[in-house]
Amino acid sequence: MTLEVPAKPPAEIPAKLPAGKPAIIWDNSALWRLIWPLVVEQILSITIGLADTVMVSGVGEHAVSGVSIVDTINQMLIIAFAALATGGAVVVSHYIGARMVQKSRTASRQLMYISFAISVLIMIFTLALRRPMLFLIYGKIDANVMASAEIYFFLSALSYPFLAIYNSAASLFRSAGNSRITMLIAVVVNVLNLGGNALLIYGFGMGVAGAGIATLVSRAVAAIVLTLLLVHDRVSGISLDGLFKVKLDGPVIRSILKVGIPSGVESSMFQLGKILTSRIFASFGTAAMAANAVAASINSLSFMPANAFGIAMLTIVGQCLGAGDIASAKRNTRKLMIFTHSSVAVFSILTVILMDTGIGLFNLSPEAHVIARQLLLIHCVMSPVSWPGSFSLPNALRSAGDARYCMFVAAVSMWTVRVTGSYFCAYTLGLGAAGVWYAMVADWCVRAVFYIRRWTKGRWQNNQVLAET
Known part of the structure; x- marks a missing residue:
């Protein structure tokens, strides 16, 4: 079915504006306004995760282990939400760039519908099979660890729909170039999460259940607030006005899934390869x-900054290509790649300078300290050269509808270079733990070569992202 739109859109936003230039001129000022809130979000996502682990560690090792093994599974399950958000961000950015306001609103609503539906299915599956899943992946584990894992898994699963809605709503704001609102919501929600952990874990002695409830509540608040902001938006191209009058648009959904499914498969295989x-x-x-x-x-x-540049690329390149401005897409991609290489290089240099101090914070044994130092040196030497081309540039290709190519390259490189290479380097060549990291950076190099070649050859320019109207 095709989503019906009002016969007369708001006067200030006609149904279709003249195309030819991106909706936003992405000069340095506009780039800064989009990127700095994304950097703050990346910092929050890492520091809050570390804080959660520290706070639950007061309950005991069984609690830390239980939360840890569930988070590993959660990462694989919730990848679908992030992938759908990526697909939605690309499609909505194209419509905004093309000044097709009503279509961008339609795509925004379709993203919310499919994200909610898929997340509910995953939630039901997880709730029903969480114990068999834990046994299948980890086998027989300590009874106390299993009890903690089951409690945390149950509460995590209940939060999946909220997390999916939050990711989708946040991606819509970013598609319109507004990353500040998602940063502010992230700050509020993370304060709620920390406060909830402190109250429930320490105040009420609820242990792992307290951590799970705090996560559930904070995700629910984030999803509800962002959705309400979009529902009450009557003007912009990402308005969710009419969200609850559910009507599906098959062509638009297929456009979203055309990017979202390959991105999800790619990310899932990446996580599986990391586990192996x-x-x-x-x-x-x-x-x-x-x-x-x-x-x-x-x-x-x-x-952290590099990830922010990669997220920004989805919006910027998508809007430029939606407007048919390929030259701006190329120019902004080059600029963002320079920023990414520079930021990774700066942080790698800082890591080398502060390496021993940083490792020392974890109270490792002398043997582990030496190994950690070796691994970090491998990373610091290779990441400025290979990481941006392997992880940031693919977002430009995805924005051009080239998600299947990214999936194919990532899958082949992951299994032939990273997984197979890890075992070969670690055991056959006798490089030990460092062999896994040598294989990892080799994987980055291989991906970067193929993605850079794809971008420079221009094959991505022939893709069609938007549904035919």
């Missing part, structure tokens, strides 16, 4: 496992 390679560290002992965990935590800090 992480098992290698267990074979080299506790020191290797601890070193890998610490090095990964420190690494995540160095990619």
